[in-house]
Amino acid sequence: MSPSNPSQTRKTPRQRRSAETVEAILTAAAHILEKEGFEAATTNRVAVKAGVSIGSLYQYFPNKESLVRALNDRHTQEILELLQRRFAEIRDAPLEVCVRAIVQAMVDVHRVNPALHRVLVNIVPGIGGLAETKALEDAAAALLTQFLKARKTELRPLDPELSAFMLVHAVEALTHAAVLEHPELLKGETFVEEASRMILGYLRPSALDHLGT
Amino acid sequence: MSPSNPSQTRKTPRQRRSAETVEAILTAAAHILEKEGFEAATTNRVAVKAGVSIGSLYQYFPNKESLVRALNDRHTQEILELLQRRFAEIRDAPLEVCVRAIVQAMVDVHRVNPALHRVLVNIVPGIGGLAETKALEDAAAALLTQFLKARKTELRPLDPELSAFMLVHAVEALTHAAVLEHPELLKGETFVEEASRMILGYLRPSALDHLGT
DNA sequence: GGAAGATGTGAGTAAAAGCTCACATTATTT
DNA sequence: AAATAATGTGAGCTTTTACTCACATCTTCC
Numbered sequence: 145m146s147p148s149n150p151s152q153t154r155k156t157p158r159q160r161r162s163a164e165t166v167e168a169i170l171t172a173a174a175h176i177l178e179k180e181g182f183e184a185a186t187t188n189r190v191a192v193k194a195g196v197s198i199g200s201l202y203q204y205f206p207n208k209e210s211l212v213r214a215l216n217d218r219h220t221q222e223i224l225e226l227l228q229r230r231f232a233e234i235r236d237a238p239l240e241v242c243v244r245a246i247v248q249a250m251v252d253v254h255r256v257n258p259a260l261h262r263v264l265v266n267i268v269p270g271i272g273g274l275a276e277t278k279a280l281e282d283a284a285a286a287l288l289t290q291f292l293k294a295r296k297t298e299l300r301p302l303d304p305e306l307s308a309f310m311l312v313h314a315v316e317a318l319t320h321a322a323v324l325e326h327p328e329l330l331k332g333e334t335f336v337e338e339a340s341r342m343i344l345g346y347l348r349p350s351a352l353d354h355l356g357t
Numbered sequence: 358m359s360p361s362n363p364s365q366t367r368k369t370p371r372q373r374r375s376a377e378t379v380e381a382i383l384t385a386a387a388h389i390l391e392k393e394g395f396e397a398a399t400t401n402r403v404a405v406k407a408g409v410s411i412g413s414l415y416q417y418f419p420n421k422e423s424l425v426r427a428l429n430d431r432h433t434q435e436i437l438e439l440l441q442r443r444f445a446e447i448r449d450a451p452l453e454v455c456v457r458a459i460v461q462a463m464v465d466v467h468r469v470n471p472a473l474h475r476v477l478v479n480i481v482p483g484i485g486g487l488a489e490t491k492a493l494e495d496a497a498a499a500l501l502t503q504f505l506k507a508r509k510t511e512l513r514p515l516d517p518e519l520s521a522f523m524l525v526h527a528v529e530a531l532t533h534a535a536v537l538e539h540p541e542l543l544k545g546e547t548f549v550e551e552a553s554r555m556i557l558g559y560l561r562p563s564a565l566d567h568l569g570t
Numbered sequence: 571g572g573a574a575g576a577t578g579t580g581a582g583t584a585a586a587a588g589c590t591c592a593c594a595t596t597a598t599t600t
Numbered sequence: 601a602a603a604t605a606a607t608g609t610g611a612g613c614t615t616t617t618a619c620t621c622a623c624a625t626c627t628t629c630c
Binding site: 155 | 576577578
């Protein structure tokens with residue numbers, strides 16, 4: 145347990161051979177987690193599936209948690225980069241276009257690896273897994289807050305932080321649910337339309353403005 | 358609940374003494390699950406905390422899963438009854454009032470026992486825990502579908518099943534997130550206002566109606 | 571070629587978890 | 601009171617899991 149080692153790996157691979165070993169371990173762990181969940185992903189099974197010995201696994205990951213965490217870090221990073229890219233792309237587009245693009249980005253994010261995403265989000269062994277996911281949500285909320293501030297004139301009066309919080313969680317949950325329960329919705333444009341409508345209805349000025357602060 | 362629970366409990370308690378034992382076991386399990394999560398809730402610990410022997414636990418619950426499932430069933434039933442009651446109460450109220458009442462009901466549901474709710478929703482040991490939760494979501498969606506059909510004239514043209522699906526998941530996630538990350542939001546009316554706005558913006562006719570099919 | 575370090579191996583260990591069973595105690599019935 | 605049924609007990613069995621360690625094998629570089 146060296147706190148100075150951010151990636152939680154025991155040894156840093158110095159040769160290509162060992163880098164491939166680490167890669168094989170991560171890939172195998174991801175496959176088992178996806179298909180059979182957290183319980184089934186025992187370190188021994190991961191090692192067998194990766195085609196390496198259990199000893200090799202423990203050469204690079206001091207414990208099971210660090211292995212799952214490494215996977216989660218990588219996954220989180222991918223998602224965040226995709227979101228950042230999309231937000232940058234739409235900076236000057238009309239509001240409706242932006243909203244759809246953001247929703248589409250969320251869908252894309254989840255379609256990359258829905259099963260793994262689900263497992264990582266729901267691990268909850270103590271506080272470990274949750275913290276990283278919360279960090280991702282916070283990062284997404286920060287991107288969205290920035291966007292809302294930039295578009296202030298097109299929106300009803302609102303608290304950007306609060307609205308970003310509401311939207312991140314709503315869209316995240318909708319995408320999750322759609323991926324898991326109605327994947328066919330995601331093939332066409334129905335889902336993006338519906339989610340966009342919800343977001344725009346929430347953000348735009350409307351006859352309901354006597355409700356707000 | 359009703360003692361007719363053939364698949365869950367191994368034996369049906371016939372004396373008050375054993376009914377109390379079962380109650381103690383369920384209560385202890387709930388407390389441990391709430392405070393320390395699924396992993397920490399070992400059958401032995403539950404038995405100790407309940408003040409009964411491990412043998413007694415296995416007299417009424419054939420395995421750990423059935424114990425958690427019994428807790429989940431009870432919790433689900435409570436939630437469903439509360440929701441049904443609220444839906445019945447608001448049958449004739451104006452739309453805005455209804456929406457707020459429904460959101461408030463969701464908040465109330467989660468405030469009864471937020472930690473337990475969270476754990477039960479996220480258990481995911483295979484498919485067991487998920488099925489019950491899905492059933493609850495489906496029941497909630499059915500109630501909402503019925504409501505949307507009854508209020509057709511006040512709403513934009515929409516697919517009641519689809520809209521109910523979207524709303525159930527959005528509101529569920531928002532309430533979860535609020536309970537866990539911003540409990541202070543729930544003290545005032547801010548959260549209910551915001552969520553209601555989102556829902557009404559989604560359901561009502563608006564300038565965006567060229568979007569939909 | 572060979573020393574030194576990096577990498578790989580897998581049988582084995584210790585701990586922990588789920589669960590059983592032979593028996594003890596308490597309640598109900600006859 | 602005795603018989604029967606219901607309920608309660610907990611030491612310990614079985615299985616599984618994370619993890620170690622003594623050793624073997626590759627890579628690098630002189």
